[in-house]
Amino acid sequence: MSKDFISHVFEPFAQEDSCARTSYMGTGLGMAIAKQLTEMMEGNIAVESELDVGTTFTVTIPFELDSNYKEAYALENVDFSKSLSGLKVLLVEDNELNMEIAKFSLENAELESITMRKEVRD
Structure with missing residues (x-):
């Protein structure tokens, strides 16, 4: 991304100059939405x-630790397979092995993954 476009x-x-785009043509809304959500x-x-x-x-994103946190709610005590089973996850990774x-x-967590294997960086 050019320094001129960063602002x-x-x-x-x-959207930056079309010669810098890949075959995927977005709407140019993603970063504006991300900024609004972050600021909210x-x-x-x-x-x-x-x-x-x-x-x-x-x-x-600032947050405060919950002073009422109890050990019973620790992540190791949560059965994610029941609460997440059947959900779809978009998995984007530029490294084939990591993917x-x-x-x-x-x-293994009974989640369906949709993968994007196209190179993110060259």
């Missing part, structure tokens, strides 16, 4: 990018 990346319908949670979203190298988005490992883990 526009969170604007609705913003009193958070912040930042972007760092180097042209032809990569882009990093950092989302920071297979994640897919295997999701299948």
Whole structure:
């Protein structure tokens, strides 16, 4: 992503020069929606990018620990297979091995995975 475009990346319908696009043509709404959702949670979203190298988005959302937290609600005591069984998960990973490992883990949890295998970065 070019430095000039960074100042526009969170604007609705913003898209960088068409020569930089892949075969996927989005609407240009994704980052605007992500920013609005983050701000609704009193958070912040930042972007760092180097042209032809990569882009990093950092989302920071403040939260307070629940003072009424009880050990009974610890994650190790939750049976996720019953509460998540049958759900579909969109799995996006640019590393083939990581994709297979994640897919295997999701299948073990009785989740259906929809995968995107196209290279995210070159």
